[in-house]
Amino acid sequence: MGSYLIKRIISLIPILVGISILVFTILHLVPGDPASIMLGTEATPEAVAVLRAEMGLDKPLISQYLHWAGGLLQGDFGVSVHTGEEILPQILKRFLITLQLTIMAVVIGWTLAIPFGILSAIRSHSKTDKVIRILTLLGISVPNFAIGTLLLLGLSLYFNWFPPIDVVHFWDDPAEAFKVFILPAVTMGIVVAAGVMRMTRSAFMETMDKDFIRTARAKGNSQWTVVMGHALRNSSIPIVTIAGMQIGYLLGGSVIVEQLFSIPGLGQYVLDGIYQRDYPVVQGGVLFVALVFVLVNLIIDLIYTWIDPRIKY
Amino acid sequence: MAAMLHIDQLRTSFAQSGKSLTIIDGVSLTVQAGETVGIVGESGCGKSVTSLSIMRLLGKNAEMTGSIRFEGKELLTLSEKEMQKIRGNEIAMIFQEPMTSLNPLQTIGKQIGEPLRRHLGLSKQAAKERAVQLLREVGIPRAEEIVGEYPHQLSGGMRQRVMIAMAMACSPKLLIADEPTTALDVTIQAQILELMKKVRAENHTSIVLITHDLGVVAEMCHRVIVMYAGQIVEEAEVTKLFEEPKHPYTKGLLNSMPSVSVDAERLEAIPGSVPLLHEMPAGCRFAPRCSHVMDICREQNPQLLPVEGGQKCRCWLYQEGDER
Numbered sequence: 085m086g087s088y089l090i091k092r093i094i095s096l097i098p099i100l101v102g103i104s105i106l107v108f109t110i111l112h113l114v115p116g117d118p119a120s121i122m123l124g125t126e127a128t129p130e131a132v133a134v135l136r137a138e139m140g141l142d143k144p145l146i147s148q149y150l151h152w153a154g155g156l157l158q159g160d161f162g163v164s165v166h167t168g169e170e171i172l173p174q175i176l177k178r179f180l181i182t183l184q185l186t187i188m189a190v191v192i193g194w195t196l197a198i199p200f201g202i203l204s205a206i207r208s209h210s211k212t213d214k215v216i217r218i219l220t221l222l223g224i225s226v227p228n229f230a231i232g233t234l235l236l237l238g239l240s241l242y243f244n245w246f247p248p249i250d251v252v253h254f255w256d257d258p259a260e261a262f263k264v265f266i267l268p269a270v271t272m273g274i275v276v277a278a279g280v281m282r283m284t285r286s287a288f289m290e291t292m293d294k295d296f297i298r299t300a301r302a303k304g305n306s307q308w309t310v311v312m313g314h315a316l317r318n319s320s321i322p323i324v325t326i327a328g329m330q331i332g333y334l335l336g337g338s339v340i341v342e343q344l345f346s347i348p349g350l351g352q353y354v355l356d357g358i359y360q361r362d363y364p365v366v367q368g369g370v371l372f373v374a375l376v377f378v379l380v381n382l383i384i385d386l387i388y389t390w391i392d393p394r395i396k397y
Numbered sequence: 398m399a400a401m402l403h404i405d406q407l408r409t410s411f412a413q414s415g416k417s418l419t420i421i422d423g424v425s426l427t428v429q430a431g432e433t434v435g436i437v438g439e440s441g442c443g444k445s446v447t448s449l450s451i452m453r454l455l456g457k458n459a460e461m462t463g464s465i466r467f468e469g470k471e472l473l474t475l476s477e478k479e480m481q482k483i484r485g486n487e488i489a490m491i492f493q494e495p496m497t498s499l500n501p502l503q504t505i506g507k508q509i510g511e512p513l514r515r516h517l518g519l520s521k522q523a524a525k526e527r528a529v530q531l532l533r534e535v536g537i538p539r540a541e542e543i544v545g546e547y548p549h550q551l552s553g554g555m556r557q558r559v560m561i562a563m564a565m566a567c568s569p570k571l572l573i574a575d576e577p578t579t580a581l582d583v584t585i586q587a588q589i590l591e592l593m594k595k596v597r598a599e600n601h602t603s604i605v606l607i608t609h610d611l612g613v614v615a616e617m618c619h620r621v622i623v624m625y626a627g628q629i630v631e632e633a634e635v636t637k638l639f640e641e642p643k644h645p646y647t648k649g650l651l652n653s654m655p656s657v658s659v660d661a662e663r664l665e666a667i668p669g670s671v672p673l674l675h676e677m678p679a680g681c682r683f684a685p686r687c688s689h690v691m692d693i694c695r696e697q698n699p700q701l702l703p704v705e706g707g708q709k710c711r712c713w714l715y716q717e718g719d720e721r
Binding site: 294295296298299300301302303304305306309314317318391392393394 | 452454478481482483484485486489490492494497498499500501502503511512515516547549560563
């Protein structure tokens, strides 16, 4: 296990190098650069050229990349071209906000999805199952900006309730933070629930057909024991897989939901960076998100070994 | 004294896309205390469905009529809760596939301990100790270590021993063994049969043994029931069945068994195959494959009636006089 972990962590290096090259290249291929955006459309080409030289944008791409990557190796993500702020503290600050939102969305999503998914599977093709499946289909097919807008409009129009705008951390004021995050978390939670619920249903239906479930029944177990004691753990690998991917995505920041509820999360930070061609911000942000995604997947792989003793690394 | 198990005119059908398919059609059989009754027949003849009917483990779309009495108690009208108290406690079951019939994510000890905790109310520790004891009784070496291991760490034969230990945990009065040796190597098969004999002798358990292997029947059973297409076609004491088979199907089964003593170049096979459920012949269900087929066989299904020699047989060859 220890050597597996070390191997996995070493294998992160080429992945991150690859991603850094990719994001760097793509970003520099996009027309427009920070200099021309900062100076506006009226600027003379000479003025832009001067600023470009100042920012080092006239150097060959390869040396620009090496300069940036060299900084990264020393833990230096650089400063924003636009605001001059250090990037890493900004990323971390916004990541904490996204993290709170993700945790709430996932808690909401799973508490809806797993019980209903199990119910849907053990009563498959019943009325209950049909209702649950239709709701799931809605959750998957209605885009989350629509769900979020409806929630926001519905609550403000009919109950005269508006979520507070100022972001509060859970450790400062849990009640206030709950109010801030509840609407966006429900919006994201519905999407999470729909995916997890479908996976739970199909995984359970497959497991409930297995021979060992028949054995469990033949031992005189109740339906509850058969489902919770035998089927749940045996169905959890695909559920954990999809849940892990969702967490990875959500931690990268849900741009649309953050935008809709004006939450200054990671997604919004990177988006603003893109608008302003703020190269270091976008590069650093994307790289950080990639790192988080890969780490979440590593944790999921470790959870597999805890679920299933046959999985050994 | 009431028989251990008495099944009367059992009919099991499944509802499928609006239609009802009858798998078991009027099966009656009796198992006495301490007796081993074999049920033989080809795949799809309804052997396994009969056993799962007794346990009432067939799922929601199965419908059963008739009567299944266990020690005089009618099982078909019991509630699911009452049935749970019987399963694994008074009637236990072992299955064909030891590789897939154990929960892959639970330790052997926990799985054997489960019926003990549920039916006998043993504590976790007591159940574990009893599990070790049971594993020793079924001949598993290093029982103390095995209780903490998972099914994938054991061979097929070992897993079937675990299944037997699990089934015998609450000393059931009736054991239903559904093809317990089919998936195992021949040498292991013999060991498992020996073990079942030992368990039977020690606990005085009645056994319903479902198999398609007549060798296993000869080894284990007192009485044999031959099933064909959801019906019993012959019932006999085990020696009678091998010495004087009556039904053409039973004869066919016996002839298709390889034997060292008979110097035949080819094994005889029964021509044709089991009729499909929705294409059951109007008369005798075996008629299309029977070498002695007569006109009446195609028109009317014969009754299962006693014939000379003390066995019962469902065939027009033996009941011309009585019926007409």
